[in-house]
Amino acid sequence: MTIVAILPAVLYLFGNRRMPIIYAGFVIQAGYLLFRGVQLGRLPVVGPHDTLYFLSAATVLFALPMTLRMKDRFNNLYPMLGLSSVFAIISFFFSPHDSPLPPVLKTFWFEAHVTLSFFSYALFGIAAVFGITFLLNRDAAGPGVSDDNPEVLQYKAVLVGYCFFSAAMIFGGIWAYLAWGTYWLWTPKELWTVILWLFYSLYLHARLRQWWSGKPSAILGILGFVIVLFTYLGVSLLMKSSHTF
Amino acid sequence: MGAFRKALNLLLSLRTAIWLLLALLCVLFYGAFVMPVNEEFKSLQVVPLFQWLKESPLSVSWWIWTAIGILSVLTANTLFCSIESVTKKRGAKNLLLALSPQVIHIGFLFVLLAHLLSSLGSFRGTAYVAEGTLLTLPDGSAVAFEAINTQNDPSGLVLGWSADIRYRTEGARIERDSIRPNSPSFHNGFGIYIKTVEFRPFPVALIEVSRDPGAAWALIGGILFIAGMTTLLALKVRKEN
Numbered sequence: 216m217t218i219v220a221i222l223p224a225v226l227y228l229f230g231n232r233r234m235p236i237i238y239a240g241f242v243i244q245a246g247y248l249l250f251r252g253v254q255l256g257r258l259p260v261v262g263p264h265d266t267l268y269f270l271s272a273a274t275v276l277f278a279l280p281m282t283l284r285m286k287d288r289f290n291n292l293y294p295m296l297g298l299s300s301v302f303a304i305i306s307f308f309f310s311p312h313d314s315p316l317p318p319v320l321k322t323f324w325f326e327a328h329v330t331l332s333f334f335s336y337a338l339f340g341i342a343a344v345f346g347i348t349f350l351l352n353r354d355a356a357g358p359g360v361s362d363d364n365p366e367v368l369q370y371k372a373v374l375v376g377y378c379f380f381s382a383a384m385i386f387g388g389i390w391a392y393l394a395w396g397t398y399w400l401w402t403p404k405e406l407w408t409v410i411l412w413l414f415y416s417l418y419l420h421a422r423l424r425q426w427w428s429g430k431p432s433a434i435l436g437i438l439g440f441v442i443v444l445f446t447y448l449g450v451s452l453l454m455k456s457s458h459t460f
Numbered sequence: 461m462g463a464f465r466k467a468l469n470l471l472l473s474l475r476t477a478i479w480l481l482l483a484l485l486c487v488l489f490y491g492a493f494v495m496p497v498n499e500e501f502k503s504l505q506v507v508p509l510f511q512w513l514k515e516s517p518l519s520v521s522w523w524i525w526t527a528i529g530i531l532s533v534l535t536a537n538t539l540f541c542s543i544e545s546v547t548k549k550r551g552a553k554n555l556l557l558a559l560s561p562q563v564i565h566i567g568f569l570f571v572l573l574a575h576l577l578s579s580l581g582s583f584r585g586t587a588y589v590a591e592g593t594l595l596t597l598p599d600g601s602a603v604a605f606e607a608i609n610t611q612n613d614p615s616g617l618v619l620g621w622s623a624d625i626r627y628r629t630e631g632a633r634i635e636r637d638s639i640r641p642n643s644p645s646f647h648n649g650f651g652i653y654i655k656t657v658e659f660r661p662f663p664v665a666l667i668e669v670s671r672d673p674g675a676a677w678a679l680i681g682g683i684l685f686i687a688g689m690t691t692l693l694a695l696k697v698r699k700e701n
Binding site: 315317321322324374375377381382384385388389390394397399400401403407410414416420423424 | 475478481485489574575582584617621651672674675678683686693
């Protein structure tokens with residue numbers, strides 16, 4: 216099963232940039248997640264193995280439609296597939312969480328909270344890639360508002376990701392209130408989550424001002440993903456909190 | 461008059477919001493690294509924030525005070541900007557598109573209000589209780605733990621647990637309920653939560669009694685925030701199409 220699950224990364228990286236091969240890779244990823252879901256009898260979104268693999272699949276899920284209208288699609292899509300492959304490969308350094316869940320995790324609010332969080336992380340990752348491709352090809356970028364301009368697409372990815380992330384925080388708050396009696400806990404994970412949310416709030420507000428649009432906001436979008444990675448992996452692996460792996 | 465105008469312009473400025481957010485981020489970055497390594501922050505989980513702030517030395521709590529200060533100015537900035545925006549865009553062609561960011565702002569302000577109320581008046585207490593225990597709640601009423609149960613799979617693995625409870629006021633039995641993980645019981649503003657159970661030497665349950673006066677406001681704020689965000693997104697997509 217490991218070989219089947221790792222196959223999409225091989226297809227993404229060495230598929231000679233052919234769309235049918237990329238779609239085949241995504242179908243295999245979705246199939247692996249479905250297999251895990253059926254095997255566990257729940258959404259496979261607990262522990263670093265399943266969440267990294269879910270993040271990998273979510274990155275491709277959003278990258279395919281977001282780059283659809285771009286003339287230079289592959290220059291943007293290929294790094295996103297690379298990012299997805301990295302997540303898929305790292306997921307196999309962690310053993311899958313196959314044991315039954317503690318009762319407190321068996322709730323719709325938890326599953327909705329985690330699923331929306333990883334959808335937003337995927338979109339923030341895509342936004343970071345758009346930021347990098349914008350900075351690398353600034354002269355070649357299309358006009359300011361076109362769907363061919365990676366900076367505009369970065370903004371769109373952040374906006375949708377921010378919506379998902381806000382919903383994830385609200386669902387997490389409802390779950391925490393029902394599970395622990397409070398919607399807010401003073402733990403490093405919660406604090407980093409607020410930092411991440413405020414950072415993207417800053418991005419969305421800053422981009423409204425002319426001085427920040429273009430290169431500065433592209434850089435902000437890239438920095439945001441560094442905070443995403445620390446909030447997700449750094450805090451969960453290094454700091455003791457309610458979200459420790 | 462000139463100074464008042466200047467202050468008003470400052471509060472109405474998007475630039476102010478951006479710099480306040482940047483300052484807030486810097487303070488929280490500091491706190492996020494300091495909090496996990498400082499033992500004094502552990503008690504923040506069990507006492508309301510403002511009580512903790514009163515009891516903690518300024519050398520430890522200064523960054524939370526600073527964050528509160530920045531959030532206060534940000535609140536004023538959000539309010540002033542929203543009022544100005546609504547006033548300016550009253551006759552806008554697409555009123556919903558013009559108003560949805562302000563609905564998001566109102567949602568954010570409700571969440572801040574929720575945190576303020578929780579920081580002032582929240583309560584948390586935990587205790588191990590056995591079957592038959594009568595626990596007195598802070599409002600004077602009592603809750604009796606009549607049975608502690610587990611749900612096991614055929615191999616004996618514990619899959620879940622619950623407790624049957626009965627509220628009493630001045631000795632009279634008034635209300636019966638059952639508590640499970642993620643399914644607390646609420647009584648007079650207090651939530652009764654079952655955290656875990658142990659069966660040796662006899663059945664006991666770890667119970668938490670909590671009151672979070674900001675919870676309802678946080679929920680209202682969250683709903684407004686998501687309603688505003690969804691409307692804004694849908695209208696932007698429609699406008700583009």
